[in-house]
Amino acid sequence: MTAIAEILSRELDSRTRMILAAEVLFAREGIDGVSLRRIAASSGQKNHHAVQYHFGSRDGLVQAIFDYRMQQMDARRLEMIALAEQEQRLEHPRTIAEVIFLPQLALIDKFGDHSYANFLCQYLLRNSDAEYGRFGGNLPDGLRRTLNLLRQKLSFLSDSAAQRRLITACFMFLNLLAVYSRDLESGRATEDFENALEDTMRQIVAALFLPPTGG
Template sequence: MASQGDRARDALLDAAEELFARNGIDAVSNRRIVEHAGAANHSAVAYHFGGRDGLLRALVERHHEEMSRRRRELMEQLGESPNIHELVTARLRPLIELLDSLPKPSWRAQFMSQISAVPSAVAVAKEVIGDANLPDDLRFINGAVDGIPESVLRGRAYLLGSMVVGVCADQEAKMNEDANKGNWEQVGRFLIDAAAGMIGAPVTDPDGAVRYPNVPLI
């Protein structure tokens, strides 16, 4: 059973995630988060998280280990020579499963879409998730795609992360407004198909790869 302190901490995380998702990270004060969480102590963010950066770190870390564990599980289930579609599925399905499991309305994907707009949030996310330099959980794709230079693959990985977060944020917002706006299983299948096609697409100009900014991937 969760303690009163754990419940208060979760309430602050819920409040911050919603307010950041709806208004942007820099537009929301700690005091507003505390009030939205129904807490009386205006220093609650500092008390529970040590300050603003600690709160952002806790939000980024939220569900991260759960998704990492699920990704490892899916990777272990693949055969010796998985194709691109299977590899991309192992990467993206845990995110879709998480979004599908959240209470409605949910704000996770919309919060994630706000991170890249705030340097302090990017810095925190890089510490937790890693940067965009072809992290280990995407590096396996490199050996599965013949004739695609690593610079192109890294650029596509960046585009993939931006695409997935953007689509999921838009879908989440629509689902919050109307329960009949599709479902996460359909969204997941569409994104996996699109991502696999993007990763394995022909290369017409190896030198024309996107020089992606150094931001964390999903």
């Protein structure tokens, strides 16, 4: 059994173990750099065709990782939305950005890394659409609602421009997570994470909500 398979919880079903093993391998070696057979073996599957059985194809597995993580984060997003509504700050630009991005902080793999950040960077390059809010799958309620709020705030932009800003902001946040994990592992991390996070969130808000030229 591989090291990845050994650390995956036995309580998880076969499908989820493959999703989590694939996320780590894709993050480390690229979505097209790992064989489906290796993913099956890394998740403890004896059937070399287990990925095809559960997901149909590599693209099906990639989409399953995205959907799994999006659904996993949605409970936290819904909590944040409810609290923001109570405090009457749901439509504030900073609140919208926090609801979109901060739940990703909790997505740490069994090695203590933000593998999902590296995976999602690759996913967005493969699957993002010019149509606002389209990312290749069905978005859960909390994220969909927050993206709708963002779109209302960006009504001065076309759909494609609003989508471009959103994807750019995603890369800014994911870069923070990926680089910090890398530097922490190598011992090169010199910046306090909370300071880096605050600086990145301020950059994201500025980039997302920048008024049009002459505005």
